[in-house]
Amino acid sequence: MDFKEIKEIDAKRYMKTFSRQNICFTHGKGCKLYDTAGNEYIDLGGGIAVNCLGHDDPELTEAICAQAHKLIHVSNLYYNEPQAELCENLLDGTIFDRMFLCNSGAEANEGAIKLIRKHFYNRGEKRPKIITANGSFHGRTLATVTATGQDKYSRSFAPLPDGFTHVPYNDLNALREAADDDTAAIILEMIQGEGGVLPADYDYIVNAYALAKSRGILFAVDEVQTGMGRTGKMFAFEHYGIQPDIITLAKGLGGGVPIGAVLARGEAATAFAPGDHGTTFGGNPLACAAANVVVRRLKNGLLEEAAAKGEYLTGKLSKLKKFNFVRDVRGKGLLLGVNLTDKLNNSEVAGKMAANGVIILTAGNNTLRFAPAYTISTREIDEACEKLMALFANTNV
Numbered sequence: 001m002d003f004k005e006i007k008e009i010d011a012k013r014y015m016k017t018f019s020r021q022n023i024c025f026t027h028g029k030g031c032k033l034y035d036t037a038g039n040e041y042i043d044l045g046g047g048i049a050v051n052c053l054g055h056d057d058p059e060l061t062e063a064i065c066a067q068a069h070k071l072i073h074v075s076n077l078y079y080n081e082p083q084a085e086l087c088e089n090l091l092d093g094t095i096f097d098r099m100f101l102c103n104s105g106a107e108a109n110e111g112a113i114k115l116i117r118k119h120f121y122n123r124g125e126k127r128p129k130i131i132t133a134n135g136s137f138h139g140r141t142l143a144t145v146t147a148t149g150q151d152k153y154s155r156s157f158a159p160l161p162d163g164f165t166h167v168p169y170n171d172l173n174a175l176r177e178a179a180d181d182d183t184a185a186i187i188l189e190m191i192q193g194e195g196g197v198l199p200a201d202y203d204y205i206v207n208a209y210a211l212a213k214s215r216g217i218l219f220a221v222d223e224v225q226t227g228m229g230r231t232g233k234m235f236a237f238e239h240y241g242i243q244p245d246i247i248t249l250a251k252g253l254g255g256g257v258p259i260g261a262v263l264a265r266g267e268a269a270t271a272f273a274p275g276d277h278g279t280t281f282g283g284n285p286l287a288c289a290a291a292n293v294v295v296r297r298l299k300n301g302l303l304e305e306a307a308a309k310g311e312y313l314t315g316k317l318s319k320l321k322k323f324n325f326v327r328d329v330r331g332k333g334l335l336l337g338v339n340l341t342d343k344l345n346n347s348e349v350a351g352k353m354a355a356n357g358v359i360i361l362t363a364g365n366n367t368l369r370f371a372p373a374y375t376i377s378t379r380e381i382d383e384a385c386e387k388l389m390a391l392f393a394n395t396n397v
């Protein structure tokens with residue numbers, strides 16, 4: 001099939017959910033991607049913060065192939081070793097007691113919402129309210145689009161589930177006003193990824209956490225984008241010295257193989273009883289075999305590499321601040337954003353960079369988003385940033 005044919009089929013047969021770029025990738029190696037026309041790209045998007053080991057990582061590919069030869073899927077009505085191994089390896093050394101495995105970030109958050117509600121149901125406490133932040137993104141299921149603090153994602157899907165309240169992000173007073181005896185949980189991202197790579201202020205999170213603890217409210221962190229080393233620590237909440245009751249993971253967890261997780265500690269970790277929640281595919285041997293490689297690699301030096309590469313990329317991107325249309329360079333580790341003024345459009349910049357051989361993501365508030373593999377080389381960072389610098393230098397606005 002050539003690209004023209006692929007596009008024709010997509011236009012006719014695929015639901016109109018995506019505004020796709022005019023590129024069809026065929027394969028990748030490390031942080032390089034290749035398309036149907038044979039063009040090479042430096043991949044600073046990582047499949048939207050997913051491909052933390054890059055493309056065609058030998059260990060990941062080998063583990064997937066080996067597992068596929070043994071067992072791709074068995075029902076969760078039976079035990080499987082890769083799943084047990086993942087539970088042990090992922091939870092070991094963390095504050096969490098138990099986990100549940102699913103297939104995506106939205107599903108992980110949906111599971112967390114159910115877990116929160118079941119926790120208070122078990123306690124006989126009526127706490128119908130879950131607080132999330134404006135500008136947040138938590139997924140595309142009905143409950144998670146409702147939790148998401150961006151009206152554009154939910155407005156056409158009414159009636160929406162009850163019980164969600166949104167407050168301005170990084171505004172402690174607003175959170176203090178909203179958090180009451182009806183509140184079951186506060187769910188926050190430590191960096192709003194989709195929302196524009198907006199980090200939460202240190203004081204905001206420390207105080208929000210203290211507020212939750214003082215009122216018997218569960219504190220949950222959506223680590224779907226920020227987790228698994230993306231910000232230079234295994235989980236982004238570690239930057240704030242807090243101990244959330246629940247976190248959700250997906251994206252980087254399987255290095256590209258779909259898998260999500262809900263991790264919980266204390267009483268909340270035992271809220272579900274058999275029959276309360278489940279999944280056919282979640283935690284199957286193939287996905288867990290992939291996640292086991294990611295966890296092992298992170299514990300064997302990749303986490304430090306992510307932090308170091310993050311600092312290196314931050315240094316390079318910070319040089320863009322000299323342009324008057326760059327408002328801010330922000331983020332942590334390898335989840336970074338370059339926020340532009342309205343003189344320049346982020347999608348247009350991303351499009352021009354793609355034509356120039358560099359894949360960059362966009363995010364809310366006119367932001368360019370960078371989420372490459374942790375294995376990216378400093379040479380690749382240099383080359384990509386030089387191209388961006390040259391594009392900006394030649395931009396007259």
Ligand SMILES: Cc1ncc(COP(=O)(O)O)c(C=O)c1O
Nearest residue numbers: 104105106137138139193224225
């Ligand atoms: C913070 C956050 N939560 C949840 C999701 C939803 O994840 P998924 O697309 O895997 O359902 C995303 C996806 O971008 C995300 O960034």
